[in-house]
Amino acid sequence: MAEWTLQSPSTQPAKIELIRLLKEKYKDIAVLNDKWNANYLSWDALLQSKEKPSVDSKEDCMHFTDIIVESYFKYIREEFKRIAPNKLYMGCRFAGKTTERVLKHAAKYCDVLSYNIYTYSLENFKLPEGIDKPIMIGEFHFGALDRGLFHTGLVATENQEARANAYATYVESALRHPNFIGTHWHQYSDQATTGRFDGENFQVGFTDICDRPYLETIRKIREVGYNMYTIRNGQ
Structure with missing residues (x-):
């Protein structure tokens, strides 16, 4: 899911959140490039990119996929139980x-x-x-x-x-x-x-x-x- 997110337009909310988390983790785009074996010129270049990320991004991609899936089931359950607690x-x-x-x-x-x-x-x-x-x-x-x-x-x-x-x-x-x-x-x-x-x-x-x-x-x-x-x- 994170791979698809990174191939989405720059206005995609999930992509914006993913890059925010990556900035928080790596601070400098050069550090991410080293980890991912990539060559993004800046964080904005990563945001604008629609290319599939390298295989070295897998660890970060799987972590963000966990966040997406966890959020999907968690927030639907919370809202569902609020409206229909006995269902x-x-x-x-x-x-x-x-x-x-x-x-x-x-x-x-x-x-x-x-x-x-x-x-x-x-x-x-x-x-x-x-x-x-x-x-x-x-x-x-x-x-x-x-x-x-x-x-x-x-x-x-x-x-x-x-x-x-x-x-x-x-x-x-x-x-x-x-x-x-x-x-x-x-x-x-x-x-x-x-x-x-x-x-x-x-x-x-x-x-x-x-x-x-x-x-x-x-x-x-x-x-x-x-x-x-x-x-x-x-x-």
Whole structure:
């Protein structure tokens, strides 16, 4: 994040703050140049630069990245709890995965960690050593091309029967995992054949574009739902 910050315009607030911290640490631009193996003529030259910093800047860049991430989760939590003190702060929904460095900051402030995980099973999902938090799945889905639209979405299955079974496998794997507290399907209905704003037209709904349910999947949803506590309790 600090590397992107240094490649931003000179008016970018985070860049201004980063250079303020660097000035505070190094005092003289020549000292920073020596540390970074760089050749900035002045602090203002660093501010105006949009070039990617050298690899020798990594220590300082990672430190500022920590500041950004810590601030992000900390201040959102503070404001969230001020407005809704009895609600759970569920984080930002990581897209599939994130770095351990970011996750440690998130775990410090989030009541629940949230992920969008598009895969067939959560059985092998693990949090880094030392982190033990509840997890909510913000998005998952499966699609098939035997009925409905012309795109399977992010996780393909052979047909509607296989799609229903994939739903059951995924949700049951979450029920058996000690960290997962819920799974949220994306999305209720198939997307329009003509596509949304970016052309996405996935066959991923519980119903098609005429509001007709995909009965194979609906039956599996009911089957898993009726047995969820039995599965959760390992019976």
